[in-house]
Every structure is written in structure tokens, then in C-alpha cells.
Amino acid sequence: MSFRLAITSMASVIAATSLVSGGSALAHGVAVQGREVTVETTEMGDGIYMMSTGIAGNLALLIGDDGAVLIDDQLPDTGAQIESAIVEITGEGAPRFIVNTHYHGDHVGGNAHFSERGSTIAAHHNIRTRLQNDPQTWMSEATLPIMTFGDDLTFHMNGQTVEVSHVPEAHTDGDSIVYFREANILHMGDIMFAGLFPFIDLDGGGSVDGFIAGMERGVALADENTRIIPGHGPLASVADLQASIDMLREAAFRVRTLVEGGADLDAVQAAEPLADFHDDWNWRFITTERMVATLYNDAIAR
Numbered sequence: 001m002s003f004r005l006a007i008t009s010m011a012s013v014i015a016a017t018s019l020v021s022g023g024s025a026l027a028h029g030v031a032v033q034g035r036e037v038t039v040e041t042t043e044m045g046d047g048i049y050m051m052s053t054g055i056a057g058n059l060a061l062l063i064g065d066d067g068a069v070l071i072d073d074q075l076p077d078t079g080a081q082i083e084s085a086i087v088e089i090t091g092e093g094a095p096r097f098i099v100n101t102h103y104h105g106d107h108v109g110g111n112a113h114f115s116e117r118g119s120t121i122a123a124h125h126n127i128r129t130r131l132q133n134d135p136q137t138w139m140s141e142a143t144l145p146i147m148t149f150g151d152d153l154t155f156h157m158n159g160q161t162v163e164v165s166h167v168p169e170a171h172t173d174g175d176s177i178v179y180f181r182e183a184n185i186l187h188m189g190d191i192m193f194a195g196l197f198p199f200i201d202l203d204g205g206g207s208v209d210g211f212i213a214g215m216e217r218g219v220a221l222a223d224e225n226t227r228i229i230p231g232h233g234p235l236a237s238v239a240d241l242q243a244s245i246d247m248l249r250e251a252a253f254r255v256r257t258l259v260e261g262g263a264d265l266d267a268v269q270a271a272e273p274l275a276d277f278h279d280d281w282n283w284r285f286i287t288t289e290r291m292v293a294t295l296y297n298d299a300i301a302r
């Protein structure tokens with residue numbers, strides 16, 4: 001199947017960009033849309049690794065005697081490359097468990113690859129429901145998480161307490177953040193786009209206030225030593241997460257003020273309410289103009 005057909009609209013846009021650069025261990029290449037895709041693995045200690053390809057959501061991997069847990073599994077076409085990178089670390093392929101942080105195709109795309117190799121895939125109830133109700137061409141029955149949960153799920157493996165917590169109505173309606181308590185490492189899923197305007201999927205059940213509340217959940221878990229794996233962008237700190245909160249809260253306030261004053265979308269765009277954020281936060285997928293449109297659509301729906 002063609003890669004264009006194989007991924008969601010968000011992922012296809014991301015596939016045309018490069019979110020993460022630098023890193024090490026460029027060992028496992030695959031050509032996607034003519035671009036060489038490589039898995040970059042960063043060892044973080046305590047048996048935990050951050051894995052990135054630059055075209056899809058960042059992964060976290062916990063390994064040890066109790067088996068491996070993988071947070072997210074990227075795209076339909078990258079399963080074999082992710083598996084090869086895991087084999088290089090552990091000597092074994094499919095992890096014992098996989099957690100999906102939300103339903104987008106650049107985070108759940110590898111589910112079928114790994115579930116067919118024996119991985120047990122856990123996800124919030126709404127992820128399975130959305131995948132069932134809106135099947136994509138690349139999906140199969142094996143894409144669906146076999147284990148679902150509501151508010152939270154905890155793994156007790158390899159000396160870590162791995163706390164998976166649902167955050168309602170944030171990036172989507174099925175997001176989770178994942179905290180490796182003893183290691184003090186936090187995977188935010190797509191409730192953090194480090195240094196980038198965030199994608200808030202209003203059609204997928206997301207909301208601006210929920211997104212801010214989700215980031216605040218992350219801040220509440222973290223301290224100054226916490227290493228934060230964002231859904232997209234480079235490894236981050238709690239100060240980076242707070243900066244994302246401050247930006248989004250101020251941006252939402254400005255747009256809501258214009259909407260409450262009677263401005264329509266054209267008038268809001270013309271006022272350029274995020275002009276001073278542009279240089280620091282604009283990027284190819286979520287431009288300043290698109291961020292304004294999302295904030296407008298969220299504001300009129302409140």
C-alpha cells in the first residue's frame with residue numbers, strides 16, 4: 001500500500017516535515033515518500049530509552065527482566081524499523097506491552113505489526129472506539145487495542161512504577177500521559193509539542209482548556225529534574241512545559257477577547273493576535289494562522 005494512503009491526514013503532513021533533528025544511533029533506515037527514515041535511540045538510564053524517527057510521535061521504551069513496555073508505535077510502515085531498533089537494545093523484538101497515548105495514526109500505526117508478533121496493546125477506551133468507528137485504509141483488526149482502560153493504568157515492571165493517566169478533552173478525547181515514577185521521566189503524548197504551536201484536534205474531541213489542563217497535570221507530576229518526552233519535538237524540561245502553558249493560555253485569552261468583542265474569523269486573523277509568538281512557535285504543520293483558526297473555532301464552541 002502506498003504511504004500516502006497508509007497514514008492519517010495529520011501524520012501525512014508530519015511525514016513531509018522533520019520535527020526532530022540530531023541524535024545518535026542512526027541504524028535502522030527505511031525510505032518513506034522518498035525520504036530516508038531512521039530510528040534515533042537515546043538511552044536515558046533506568047532501562048528507559050527515547051526513540052524518534054523525526055516523522056512521527058516520539059516513543060519511550062522501558063526494558064528489563066519483566067519484559068519491555070513501549071509507549072506509542074508510530075506509523076504502519078515503520079513497525080519493522082522500530083522492531084529492529086528494539087532488538088538492538090534488548091535482543092528481542094516485540095515488546096510485552098504497548099501503550100497508545102491517543103488514536104492518531106502516527107502513534108498507533110505500528111499496532112498491527114506488533115500485536116501480530118505477540119505484544120499486548122493497552123489504550124484508553126475512546127482510542128479503541130474511535131479506531132473502530134473511523135477505520136483507516138491501513139488498519140486491520142490487529143490495530144485495535146486488546147486492553148482498554150478509563151482513568152488510569154499502572155505497570156509494575158523492571159523496578160519502575162509506570163503510571164498511565166487519562167487526560168480528558170485535551171489533544172483528543174483519548175489522551176494519556178505516562179510517568180515513570182522512579183526514573184522521573186514523563187512522556188506527555190501529544191499534550192506537548194515542545195517549542196511548537198500545538199495541534200489541538202477539536203474534531204477528535206480535543207479542547208484548548210483541556211489541553212492546558214493536561215499540560216498542568218504534567219507540571220504537577222514533574223520537578224526541575226524531570227526529563228519530559230514530548231509527543232513531538234526534542235527532549236524537554238518542566239520549564240519548557242510551563243512555557244507552552246503560558247503561551248497557549250495567553251494566545252487563547254487574546255483570541256477569546258476578540259471573539260467576545262464580535263470579531264469573526266477573518267477579523268480575528270486580520271488582528272494578528274499571535275504576531276509576537278510567531279518566530280518562536282510557528283512551524284510547517286501548525287502555522288500561526290492555523291493556531292489562530294483553532295483558537296477561534298474552540299472559542300465559538302464554548
Ligand SMILES: [Zn+2]
Binds near residue numbers: 102171
Ligand atoms: Zn496526535
